[in-house]
Amino acid sequence: xxxxxxxxxxxxxxxxxxxxxxxxxxxxxxxxxxxxxxxxxxxxxxxxxxxxxxxxxxxxxxxxxxxxxxxxxxxxxxxxxxxxxxxxxxxxxxxxxxxxxxxxxxxxxxxxxxxxxxxxxxxxxxxxxxxx
Amino acid sequence: xxxxxxxxxxxxxxxxxxxxxxxxxxxxxxxxxxxxxxxxxxxxxxxxxxxxxxxxxxxxxxxxxxxxxxxxxxxxxxxxxxxxxxxxxxxxxxxxxxxxxxxxxxxxxxxxxxxxxxxxxxxxxxxxxxxxxxxxxxxxxxxxxxxxxxxxxxxxxxxxxxxxxxxxxxxxxxxxxxxxxxxxxxxxxxxxxxxxxxxxxxxxxxxxxxxxxxxxxxxxxxxxxxxxxxxxxxxxxxxxxxxxxxxxxxxxxxxxxxxxxxxxxxxxxxxxxxxxxxxxxxxxxxxxxxxxxxx
Amino acid sequence: xxxxxxxxxxxxxxxxxxxxxxxxxxxxxxxxxxxxxxxxxxxxxxxxxxxxxxxxxxxxxxxxxxxxxxxxxxxxxxxxxxxxxxxxxxxxxxxxxxxxxxxxxxxxxxxxxxxxxxxxxxxxxxxxxxxxxxxxxxxxxxxxxxxxxxxxxxxxxxxxxxxxxxxxxxxxxxxxxxxxxxxxxxxxxxxxxxxxxxxxxxxxxxxxxxxxxxxxxxxxxxxxxxxxxxx
Numbered sequence: 001x002x003x004x005x006x007x008x009x010x011x012x013x014x015x016x017x018x019x020x021x022x023x024x025x026x027x028x029x030x031x032x033x034x035x036x037x038x039x040x041x042x043x044x045x046x047x048x049x050x051x052x053x054x055x056x057x058x059x060x061x062x063x064x065x066x067x068x069x070x071x072x073x074x075x076x077x078x079x080x081x082x083x084x085x086x087x088x089x090x091x092x093x094x095x096x097x098x099x100x101x102x103x104x105x106x107x108x109x110x111x112x113x114x115x116x117x118x119x120x121x122x123x124x125x126x127x128x129x130x131x132x
Numbered sequence: 133x134x135x136x137x138x139x140x141x142x143x144x145x146x147x148x149x150x151x152x153x154x155x156x157x158x159x160x161x162x163x164x165x166x167x168x169x170x171x172x173x174x175x176x177x178x179x180x181x182x183x184x185x186x187x188x189x190x191x192x193x194x195x196x197x198x199x200x201x202x203x204x205x206x207x208x209x210x211x212x213x214x215x216x217x218x219x220x221x222x223x224x225x226x227x228x229x230x231x232x233x234x235x236x237x238x239x240x241x242x243x244x245x246x247x248x249x250x251x252x253x254x255x256x257x258x259x260x261x262x263x264x265x266x267x268x269x270x271x272x273x274x275x276x277x278x279x280x281x282x283x284x285x286x287x288x289x290x291x292x293x294x295x296x297x298x299x300x301x302x303x304x305x306x307x308x309x310x311x312x313x314x315x316x317x318x319x320x321x322x323x324x325x326x327x328x329x330x331x332x333x334x335x336x337x338x339x340x341x342x343x344x345x346x347x348x349x350x351x352x353x354x355x356x357x358x359x360x361x362x363x364x365x366x367x368x369x370x371x372x373x374x375x376x377x378x379x380x381x382x383x384x385x386x387x388x389x390x391x392x393x394x395x396x397x398x399x400x401x402x403x404x405x406x407x408x409x410x411x412x413x414x415x416x417x418x419x420x421x422x423x424x425x426x427x
Numbered sequence: 428x429x430x431x432x433x434x435x436x437x438x439x440x441x442x443x444x445x446x447x448x449x450x451x452x453x454x455x456x457x458x459x460x461x462x463x464x465x466x467x468x469x470x471x472x473x474x475x476x477x478x479x480x481x482x483x484x485x486x487x488x489x490x491x492x493x494x495x496x497x498x499x500x501x502x503x504x505x506x507x508x509x510x511x512x513x514x515x516x517x518x519x520x521x522x523x524x525x526x527x528x529x530x531x532x533x534x535x536x537x538x539x540x541x542x543x544x545x546x547x548x549x550x551x552x553x554x555x556x557x558x559x560x561x562x563x564x565x566x567x568x569x570x571x572x573x574x575x576x577x578x579x580x581x582x583x584x585x586x587x588x589x590x591x592x593x594x595x596x597x598x599x600x601x602x603x604x605x606x607x608x609x610x611x612x613x614x615x616x617x618x619x620x621x622x623x624x625x626x627x628x629x630x631x632x633x634x635x636x637x638x639x640x641x642x643x644x645x646x647x648x649x650x651x652x653x654x655x656x657x658x
């Protein structure tokens with residue numbers, strides 16, 4: 001069971017984990033996402049919290065509600081999430097990496113070749129599974 | 133929407149001791165509220181007044197819009213599971229069966245399931261049960277009653293961690309399918325933190341904290357690492373707690389931190405940990421957190 | 428206050444059928460058989476043999492009364508019942524038991540009369556002056572006595588709950604003092620013979636009336652006492 005941390009509001013984390021699943025391709029467009037009660041039972045949280053998380057994604061247009069049936073992944077949800085995450089990529093991942101590299105005395109050229117090397121290793125390890 | 137419970141200026145004084153001092157709060161319908169605080173903070177007294185078992189000295193309490201004391205229209209819509217409930221010389225099955233007569237929404241299937249879950253021996257006298265099993269009887273009645281207002285006052289005395297988790301799980305599932313207003317008084321805060329939508333904390337008979345759980349999460353962080361780096365990082369801001377060993381230090385400060393602050397912390401080799409709800413409350417009862425999180 | 432709730436409270440007490448039904452009658456039966464055996468073995472007395480064995484059932488109802496307000500109260504109040512409903516539901520039970528048990532005692536008395544005291548001139552179910560008359564009188568008198576004993580027991584339970592051990596002792600002591608005062612007054616005014624004469628002339632209906640008034644007073648008093656009981 002994925003763990004929830006103490007720092008951010010639970011509903012934000014729930015929404016985040018659902019978004020992760022969409023980005024990873026676990027939840028494809030048009031699939032039904034778990035109901036509020038199912039999520040609540042799974043994470044052992046209050047159903048109202050689960051509902052808040054789902055509603056947040058509905059408000060963002062990532063999920064859509066089909067009356068009487070449930071919540072579904074909206075068309076274009078993945079692209080939408082990817083776009084938003086790409087925007088944050090530099091700030092969340094590149095920034096810290098550069099700062100750490102500087103601290104360790106790794107210059108930019110070494111850093112770039114490290115990135116290429118790691119990327120190649122990952123690709124062969126995945127055996128052409130996920131595309132990035 | 134009318135609050136399910138409305139407390140205004142409530143005080144309860146005994147000879148030589150004030151249990152509750154000018155308390156005001158509301159509990160909204162169909163929510164799970166945690167009533168937290170140290171032993172002797174006044175949680176049980178508050179619950180007893182809400183359920184009409186005790187009477188206020190000052191102030192007013194209304195439940196479902198009416199005064200609960202001796203008011204059956206209100207009392208029959210509530211169930212109160214207490215920490216130490218005394219039963220007549222009944223067998224387990226008898227007590228549960230008798231309870232079913234009094235609650236209009238009683239669910240026999242849920243009762244059956246819970247009896248099986250807690251492995252309660254139906255034909256044994258309650259007086260001969262272990263403390264944990266006695267608590268389980270109270271929990272079975274409290275959950276199966278499906279009362280519109282369900283109050284628990286540390287109902288798990290003697291229950292081991294597995295049984296407690298079972299209680300939380302069943303509570304959650306049934307609450308999801310049959311919403312109702314739940315007030316849960318506990319000092320095992322971290323176990324139930326994820327169930328609570330709202331938190332009310334009492335300290336020496338006063339309300340120390342009254343806020344939605346989401347608002348409280350992340351409002352305090354522990355910053356730890358090399359002492360000089362820690363001091364540099366938190367300089368200029370309030371520090372709620374300080375601890376040091378050799379050249380390492382650990383302080384508690386208000387949070388959360390934005391990305392820039394987090395990056396700075398990383399650069400200084402500091403680790404940032406948000407405080408758990410339980411830890412937050414410990415600090416809140418010290419008074420420091422009040423300005424930050426009071427609703 | 429709904430009838431259904433009151434009935435449920437009555438049912439709640441009756442769950443302990445052992446205490447409320449089985450034991451009182453078992454003790455009565457046992458005591459009766461003992462008396463029967465004694466009557467069979469002892470020489471016949473003129474006027475028959477009167478015993479006080481009947482008192483056992485009343486004492487038992489007194490105990491039930493105490494229990495109803497002590498051991499059985501906390502769980503009862505947990506079930507979403509107001510104190511007044513609990514009290515009235517209990518009172519309802521008492522009235523029903525009084526009627527039913529009174530009827531049983533009346534029936535047994537009739538059998539006793541018909542068999543000439545069980546063939547041994549044993550007057551177990553007939554009590555001089557109080558329960559010796561027509562069947563309806565027996566029924567009413569035993570009904571009132573049963574209710575009175577139960578209410579008296581309830582009072583002890585309530586006093587204990589409301590004012591704890593100290594209150595209970597005060598309650599008992601006060602009654603002893605009152606009784607002592609009455610005895611003192613009667614002795615000092617040399618009224619014992621008058622008192623004795625009064626007792627022989629008292630009619631069963633009048634007695635039942637006085638006891639009923641006492642029961643009603645106790646009942647009302649208990650009703651207002653329970654309002655501030657906390658568990």
